[in-house]
Amino acid sequence: MENLVEERLHALTLLQVLGSKLDEIIRLRGSLPEEVGDLEDDLEGLETRKSRIEDEIKHLKDEITARKNKIVEFQGLIKKYEEQQNNVKNNREFEALRKEIEYSNLEILTSEKKIEQFQKQISDKEELLAQTTVQVDDKRKELDDKRQELDVIIKETHEEEKRLHSEIERFSGKVEPRYLQGYVKIRNNMRNGLAVVSLDRNACGGCFSIIPPQLHIELKQRRKLIQCENCGRILVDETFFERAKSEMEAAIGA
Protein backbone atom coordinates (compact mmCIF):
# COMPACT_ATOMS: atom_id res chain seq x y z
CA MET A 1 0.00 0.00 0.00
CA GLU A 2 1.41 3.32 -1.02
CA ASN A 3 1.74 6.01 1.57
CA LEU A 4 0.72 9.58 0.94
CA VAL A 5 4.28 10.81 0.42
CA GLU A 6 4.92 8.12 -2.09
CA GLU A 7 1.77 8.97 -4.01
CA ARG A 8 2.72 12.62 -4.04
CA LEU A 9 6.25 11.85 -5.23
CA HIS A 10 4.86 9.60 -7.91
CA ALA A 11 2.51 12.31 -9.18
CA LEU A 12 5.31 14.89 -9.16
CA THR A 13 7.63 12.54 -11.05
CA LEU A 14 4.93 11.86 -13.58
CA LEU A 15 4.39 15.59 -14.01
CA GLN A 16 8.12 15.94 -14.55
CA VAL A 17 8.24 13.18 -17.14
CA LEU A 18 5.25 14.62 -19.00
CA GLY A 19 6.67 18.13 -18.75
CA SER A 20 10.05 17.03 -20.10
CA LYS A 21 8.35 15.31 -23.02
CA LEU A 22 6.49 18.53 -23.78
CA ASP A 23 9.76 20.49 -23.56
CA GLU A 24 11.28 18.06 -26.05
CA ILE A 25 8.45 18.70 -28.54
CA ILE A 26 8.84 22.45 -28.21
CA ARG A 27 12.60 22.14 -28.60
CA LEU A 28 12.02 20.19 -31.80
CA ARG A 29 10.27 23.24 -33.22
CA GLY A 30 13.38 25.15 -32.23
CA SER A 31 13.58 28.68 -33.45
CA LEU A 32 11.13 28.09 -36.32
CA PRO A 33 8.24 30.14 -34.86
CA GLU A 34 10.62 33.03 -34.27
CA GLU A 35 12.09 32.71 -37.78
CA VAL A 36 8.59 32.76 -39.26
CA GLY A 37 7.83 35.92 -37.28
CA ASP A 38 11.02 37.62 -38.49
CA LEU A 39 10.28 36.69 -42.11
CA GLU A 40 6.75 38.08 -41.79
CA ASP A 41 8.19 41.38 -40.58
CA ASP A 42 10.75 41.46 -43.41
CA LEU A 43 8.08 40.72 -46.01
CA GLU A 44 5.82 43.44 -44.68
CA GLY A 45 8.68 45.94 -44.87
CA LEU A 46 9.50 44.96 -48.46
CA GLU A 47 5.86 45.12 -49.54
CA THR A 48 5.54 48.59 -48.06
CA ARG A 49 8.65 49.67 -49.97
CA LYS A 50 7.29 48.14 -53.18
CA SER A 51 3.95 49.89 -52.96
CA ARG A 52 5.66 53.19 -52.16
CA ILE A 53 7.76 52.90 -55.35
CA GLU A 54 4.62 52.04 -57.33
CA ASP A 55 2.91 55.14 -55.95
CA GLU A 56 5.89 57.28 -56.88
CA ILE A 57 5.87 55.91 -60.45
CA LYS A 58 2.16 56.53 -60.76
CA HIS A 59 2.64 60.08 -59.52
CA LEU A 60 5.41 60.69 -62.08
CA LYS A 61 3.22 59.30 -64.87
CA ASP A 62 0.44 61.66 -63.82
CA GLU A 63 2.92 64.52 -63.96
CA ILE A 64 3.92 63.53 -67.50
CA THR A 65 0.29 63.40 -68.59
CA ALA A 66 -0.26 66.88 -67.13
CA ARG A 67 2.81 68.18 -68.95
CA LYS A 68 1.71 66.60 -72.22
CA ASN A 69 -1.69 68.26 -71.88
CA LYS A 70 0.06 71.53 -71.25
CA ILE A 71 2.12 71.12 -74.44
CA VAL A 72 -1.02 70.43 -76.50
CA GLU A 73 -2.64 73.46 -74.91
CA PHE A 74 0.29 75.74 -75.82
CA GLN A 75 0.55 74.28 -79.31
CA GLY A 76 -3.10 75.24 -79.78
CA LEU A 77 -2.38 78.74 -78.51
CA ILE A 78 0.59 79.13 -80.86
CA LYS A 79 -1.55 78.08 -83.79
CA LYS A 80 -4.16 80.62 -82.76
CA TYR A 81 -1.55 83.40 -82.34
CA GLU A 82 -0.05 82.62 -85.74
CA GLU A 83 -3.45 82.93 -87.36
CA GLN A 84 -4.03 86.18 -85.54
CA GLN A 85 -0.66 87.47 -86.79
CA ASN A 86 -2.04 87.23 -90.33
CA ASN A 87 -4.78 89.66 -89.45
CA VAL A 88 -2.97 92.26 -87.36
CA LYS A 89 -3.52 95.96 -87.94
CA ASN A 90 -0.14 97.16 -86.83
CA ASN A 91 3.38 96.21 -85.86
CA ARG A 92 2.70 96.57 -82.14
CA GLU A 93 -0.02 93.93 -82.25
CA PHE A 94 2.22 91.65 -84.32
CA GLU A 95 5.01 92.10 -81.80
CA ALA A 96 2.69 91.33 -78.86
CA LEU A 97 1.62 88.08 -80.52
CA ARG A 98 5.24 87.22 -81.28
CA LYS A 99 6.00 87.52 -77.57
CA GLU A 100 3.07 85.29 -76.71
CA ILE A 101 4.34 82.70 -79.20
CA GLU A 102 7.82 82.93 -77.77
CA TYR A 103 6.48 82.48 -74.25
CA SER A 104 4.38 79.50 -75.34
CA ASN A 105 7.38 77.89 -77.02
CA LEU A 106 9.36 78.32 -73.83
CA GLU A 107 6.58 76.68 -71.86
CA ILE A 108 6.56 73.79 -74.30
CA LEU A 109 10.33 73.45 -74.02
CA THR A 110 10.18 73.49 -70.23
CA SER A 111 7.50 70.81 -70.23
CA GLU A 112 9.49 68.68 -72.65
CA LYS A 113 12.51 68.91 -70.37
CA LYS A 114 10.38 68.02 -67.36
CA ILE A 115 8.92 65.04 -69.18
CA GLU A 116 12.43 63.87 -69.98
CA GLN A 117 13.41 64.20 -66.31
CA PHE A 118 10.29 62.38 -65.17
CA GLN A 119 10.91 59.60 -67.66
CA LYS A 120 14.44 59.18 -66.39
CA GLN A 121 13.12 59.05 -62.81
CA ILE A 122 10.49 56.51 -63.83
CA SER A 123 13.05 54.27 -65.46
CA ASP A 124 15.24 54.43 -62.31
CA LYS A 125 12.26 53.64 -60.14
CA GLU A 126 11.14 50.84 -62.40
CA GLU A 127 14.53 49.26 -62.05
CA LEU A 128 14.25 49.59 -58.27
CA LEU A 129 10.73 48.20 -58.43
CA ALA A 130 11.92 45.17 -60.36
CA GLN A 131 14.63 44.52 -57.77
CA THR A 132 12.18 44.96 -54.91
CA THR A 133 9.66 42.67 -56.58
CA VAL A 134 12.29 39.95 -56.79
CA GLN A 135 13.10 40.51 -53.12
CA VAL A 136 9.43 40.32 -52.17
CA ASP A 137 8.96 37.10 -54.15
CA ASP A 138 12.07 35.52 -52.66
CA LYS A 139 11.06 36.50 -49.16
CA ARG A 140 7.54 35.20 -49.66
CA LYS A 141 8.89 31.91 -50.93
CA GLU A 142 11.22 31.67 -47.94
CA LEU A 143 8.34 32.44 -45.58
CA ASP A 144 6.07 29.86 -47.21
CA ASP A 145 8.77 27.20 -46.89
CA LYS A 146 9.38 27.99 -43.24
CA ARG A 147 5.67 28.07 -42.47
CA GLN A 148 5.23 24.72 -44.14
CA GLU A 149 8.13 23.30 -42.17
CA LEU A 150 6.60 24.58 -38.95
CA ASP A 151 3.12 23.33 -39.90
CA VAL A 152 4.45 19.84 -40.52
CA ILE A 153 6.15 19.75 -37.13
CA ILE A 154 3.12 21.17 -35.37
CA LYS A 155 0.80 18.72 -37.12
CA GLU A 156 3.06 15.78 -36.34
CA THR A 157 3.24 16.62 -32.68
CA HIS A 158 -0.20 18.15 -32.21
CA GLU A 159 -1.98 15.02 -30.95
CA GLU A 160 0.87 14.09 -28.67
CA GLU A 161 1.03 17.60 -27.31
CA LYS A 162 -2.71 17.61 -26.63
CA ARG A 163 -2.52 14.34 -24.75
CA LEU A 164 0.46 15.57 -22.74
CA HIS A 165 -1.39 18.74 -21.76
CA SER A 166 -4.44 16.82 -20.64
CA GLU A 167 -2.35 14.33 -18.66
CA ILE A 168 -0.44 17.19 -17.02
CA GLU A 169 -3.73 18.78 -16.08
CA ARG A 170 -5.05 15.49 -14.70
CA PHE A 171 -2.01 14.84 -12.53
CA SER A 172 -1.71 18.44 -11.43
CA GLY A 173 -5.10 17.95 -9.80
CA LYS A 174 -3.73 15.04 -7.82
CA VAL A 175 -1.00 17.02 -6.10
CA GLU A 176 -1.83 19.34 -3.22
CA PRO A 177 -1.55 22.97 -4.40
CA ARG A 178 1.32 23.69 -2.02
CA TYR A 179 3.49 20.98 -3.58
CA LEU A 180 2.31 21.68 -7.09
CA GLN A 181 3.25 25.35 -6.78
CA GLY A 182 6.63 24.36 -5.36
CA TYR A 183 7.20 22.02 -8.28
CA VAL A 184 6.13 24.60 -10.88
CA LYS A 185 8.33 27.24 -9.29
CA ILE A 186 11.43 25.04 -9.32
CA ARG A 187 10.73 23.86 -12.87
CA ASN A 188 10.34 27.41 -14.12
CA ASN A 189 13.58 28.42 -12.45
CA MET A 190 15.63 25.67 -14.05
CA ARG A 191 17.02 26.12 -17.51
CA ASN A 192 16.58 22.45 -18.28
CA GLY A 193 13.07 22.42 -16.80
CA LEU A 194 13.94 19.70 -14.32
CA ALA A 195 12.32 20.05 -10.92
CA VAL A 196 12.23 16.35 -10.01
CA VAL A 197 15.41 14.33 -10.47
CA SER A 198 16.85 11.03 -9.38
CA LEU A 199 20.37 10.42 -8.19
CA ASP A 200 23.14 10.17 -10.71
CA ARG A 201 25.49 7.83 -8.84
CA ASN A 202 25.87 9.73 -5.58
CA ALA A 203 25.03 13.14 -6.96
CA CYS A 204 21.91 15.20 -7.57
CA GLY A 205 20.72 14.44 -11.12
CA GLY A 206 20.06 18.14 -11.63
CA CYS A 207 23.12 19.99 -10.37
CA PHE A 208 25.49 17.06 -9.76
CA SER A 209 26.41 18.08 -6.25
CA ILE A 210 27.12 15.18 -3.93
CA ILE A 211 24.16 14.00 -1.84
CA PRO A 212 25.10 12.89 1.72
CA PRO A 213 24.68 9.12 2.40
CA GLN A 214 22.07 9.75 5.07
CA LEU A 215 19.77 11.22 2.38
CA HIS A 216 20.26 8.16 0.18
CA ILE A 217 18.74 6.08 2.92
CA GLU A 218 15.89 8.52 3.38
CA LEU A 219 15.25 8.48 -0.35
CA LYS A 220 14.86 4.73 -0.31
CA GLN A 221 12.50 4.98 2.66
CA ARG A 222 10.14 7.30 0.72
CA ARG A 223 8.79 8.85 3.90
CA LYS A 224 9.34 12.48 3.10
CA LEU A 225 9.97 14.87 0.28
CA ILE A 226 13.70 15.51 -0.04
CA GLN A 227 15.22 18.42 -1.86
CA CYS A 228 18.77 18.88 -3.05
CA GLU A 229 20.49 21.24 -0.62
CA ASN A 230 22.36 22.89 -3.45
CA CYS A 231 19.75 23.46 -6.17
CA GLY A 232 16.46 22.80 -4.39
CA ARG A 233 15.27 20.17 -6.85
CA ILE A 234 13.06 17.38 -5.55
CA LEU A 235 15.00 14.14 -5.28
CA VAL A 236 13.34 10.78 -5.83
CA ASP A 237 14.45 7.20 -6.07
CA GLU A 238 15.12 6.06 -9.64
CA THR A 239 12.22 3.60 -9.47
CA PHE A 240 9.80 6.56 -9.50
CA PHE A 241 11.11 7.53 -12.90
CA GLU A 242 10.89 4.00 -14.24
CA ARG A 243 7.27 3.78 -13.18
CA ALA A 244 6.38 7.30 -14.36
CA LYS A 245 7.93 6.71 -17.76
CA SER A 246 6.05 3.50 -18.39
CA GLU A 247 2.82 5.12 -17.23
CA MET A 248 3.39 8.04 -19.55
CA GLU A 249 4.04 5.75 -22.47
CA ALA A 250 0.83 3.90 -21.74
CA ALA A 251 -1.10 7.17 -21.43
CA ILE A 252 0.10 9.00 -24.51
CA GLY A 253 1.33 6.13 -26.62
CA ALA A 254 4.77 7.63 -27.00
Ligand SMILES: [Zn+2]
Ligand atom coordinates in the same frame (compact mmCIF):
# COMPACT_ATOMS: atom_id res chain seq x y z
ZN1 LIG B 1 20.90 19.63 -7.02
